[in-house]
Amino acid sequence: MPSPKRKFGDAGEMIAEKYLQEKGYLIIDRNFRKPYGEIDLIAKKDNMLVFIEVKTRDGRYIHDFLPEQSVNRPKTRKLKRVCQVYLLEKHYGPNQEWQIDVIGISIDFEFKKARIGHLENAVWERQY
Numbered sequence: 001m002p003s004p005k006r007k008f009g010d011a012g013e014m015i016a017e018k019y020l021q022e023k024g025y026l027i028i029d030r031n032f033r034k035p036y037g038e039i040d041l042i043a044k045k046d047n048m049l050v051f052i053e054v055k056t057r058d059g060r061y062i063h064d065f066l067p068e069q070s071v072n073r074p075k076t077r078k079l080k081r082v083c084q085v086y087l088l089e090k091h092y093g094p095n096q097e098w099q100i101d102v103i104g105i106s107i108d109f110e111f112k113k114a115r116i117g118h119l120e121n122a123v124w125e126r127q128y
């Protein structure tokens with residue numbers, strides 16, 4: 001049975017997925033895990049492969065920072081590594097364009113609202 005923290009994170013991922021679909025993204029994979037990291041959502045938009053890290057926080061406790069700002073340097077290194085393994089395992093060619101986006105979700109259950117922040121190409125310039 002998933003922990004309350006996992007359920008909370010899953011709720012954020014569902015919100016992010018719906019948001020992305022409304023923006024024209026096609027979700028092609030979810031929760032690609034390796035021992036050293038995970039990609040929450042993988043999508044395509046036009047010819048771009050987009051790896052999405054979703055950060056979900058309780059909206060009652062967000063004051064000085066946004067969830068999407070919590071992706072630090074060690075996390076970006078892990079994300080890059082998992083993305084590169086995904087590309088190899090799924091047999092994407094060397095010319096496949098890809099990027100890493102970060103979506104921050106602040107959920108306020110009391111008022112039944114969520115704030116969504118989307119940082120496109122958040123980790124580095126597009127990769128080829």
